[in-house]
Amino acid sequence: MAYTNSPLVNYTKISQNRTKNRNHTIDTITIHCVVGQTSVQTLGDVFYPSSRQASSNYGVGYDGKIGMYVEEKDRSWCSSSASNDHRAVTIEVASDTTHPYAVNDKAYAALLDLVTDICKRNGIKKLVWSTDKNKRINHLNGCNMTVHRDYANKSCPGDYLYNRLGEIAAEVNKRLGAAASSPNTNSDTSATGSFLVKVIDNDLNIRKGAGTSYAVVGQIKDHGTYTIVETKGTVGQAGSWGKLKSGKGWISLNCCYVQRITSQATSSVIKGDLNGDGKVTAADARIALQIAAGLQKPTAEQLKAGDIDGDGKIGANDARAILRMAAGLKK
Numbered sequence: 142m143a144y145t146n147s148p149l150v151n152y153t154k155i156s157q158n159r160t161k162n163r164n165h166t167i168d169t170i171t172i173h174c175v176v177g178q179t180s181v182q183t184l185g186d187v188f189y190p191s192s193r194q195a196s197s198n199y200g201v202g203y204d205g206k207i208g209m210y211v212e213e214k215d216r217s218w219c220s221s222s223a224s225n226d227h228r229a230v231t232i233e234v235a236s237d238t239t240h241p242y243a244v245n246d247k248a249y250a251a252l253l254d255l256v257t258d259i260c261k262r263n264g265i266k267k268l269v270w271s272t273d274k275n276k277r278i279n280h281l282n283g284c285n286m287t288v289h290r291d292y293a294n295k296s297c298p299g300d301y302l303y304n305r306l307g308e309i310a311a312e313v314n315k316r317l318g319a320a321a322s323s324p325n326t327n328s329d330t331s332a333t334g335s336f337l338v339k340v341i342d343n344d345l346n347i348r349k350g351a352g353t354s355y356a357v358v359g360q361i362k363d364h365g366t367y368t369i370v371e372t373k374g375t376v377g378q379a380g381s382w383g384k385l386k387s388g389k390g391w392i393s394l395n396c397c398y399v400q401r402i403t404s405q406a407t408s409s410v411i412k413g414d415l416n417g418d419g420k421v422t423a424a425d426a427r428i429a430l431q432i433a434a435g436l437q438k439p440t441a442e443q444l445k446a447g448d449i450d451g452d453g454k455i456g457a458n459d460a461r462a463i464l465r466m467a468a469g470l471k472k
């Protein structure tokens with residue numbers, strides 16, 4: 142694909158600090174904080190001389206203006222990782238000089254416009270953020286947003302932006318129409334009824350309300366199973382939230398952080414119903430076979446539902462029994 146540059150750019154000053162021709166398609170966004178409420182011109186002057194040994198593809202000024210310092214076809218020297226900068230478009234955003242390195246509203250709004258434009262032109266259909274560094278740097282579960290602190294002992298992009306990266310992804314995805322079109326097996330727009338999720342994130346924030354703007358009131362670090370009694374947004378998508386039955390608060394239901402394991406909060410499980418859809422079908426038998434083959438680890442509920450012969454595990458016998466149940470041969 143031929144590389145292009147953003148039409149939103151107000152000011153251009155190409156830095157001497159760049160590597161000609163990136164060696165990877167653009168599939169990642171890396172947002173940085175400048176540590177200074179600077180203009181795009183000042184940033185251009187900072188990044189220009191070779192003595193600086195640093196640059197970014199774009200910069201967002203305190204006033205919402207957008208500067209370009211390295212064309213998208215070239216690799217910027219921005220994130221302390223050559224491989225990241227070869228695949229990422231890097232963006233420096235004017236920020237305060239002290240923690241949490243806040244960004245003002247004009248710069249934040251311009252950043253959303255710029256990121257949306259970059260995604261559109263480069264065929265990035267959906268932004269996926271994770272609070273798990275391992276998922277970010279290894280691009281697991283489709284995660285395509287990275288941060289400077291992953292590659293160097295820095296606080297960049299600062300907590301103000303870091304804590305909003307999920308929100309940025311959700312807003313950009315809304316503009317890209319990603320939420321409506323992306324296939325997602327966990328998808329369920331219904332906000333009624335309760336269901337279980339297994340937390341896969343290492344430290345998932347519990348918040349006072351459904352959104353990253355609400356205060357963090359706790360964290361889940363046990364990879365446990367939790368009952369969700371109310372939802373906001375489309376379950377599994379970035380920007381979706383679930384209320385914990387315990388009343389402690391809300392957690393993100395992004396599929397990077399949690400997996401939905403049953404459609405009902407079941408204390409009594411239906412024998413043979415491994416996917417929790419309330420009935421026994423061939424799909425349950427397939428799950429049982431995968432578990433029997435060691436390809437998938439059963440949850441506690443699945444073990445209860447799938448251990449038909451009562452030997453404490455789900456084996457090939459159980460998978461066969463479930464298949465017979467699905468075929469209506471045995472209740």
Ligand SMILES: [Zn+2]
Pocket residue numbers: 173174219220289297298
């Ligand atoms: Zn940085």
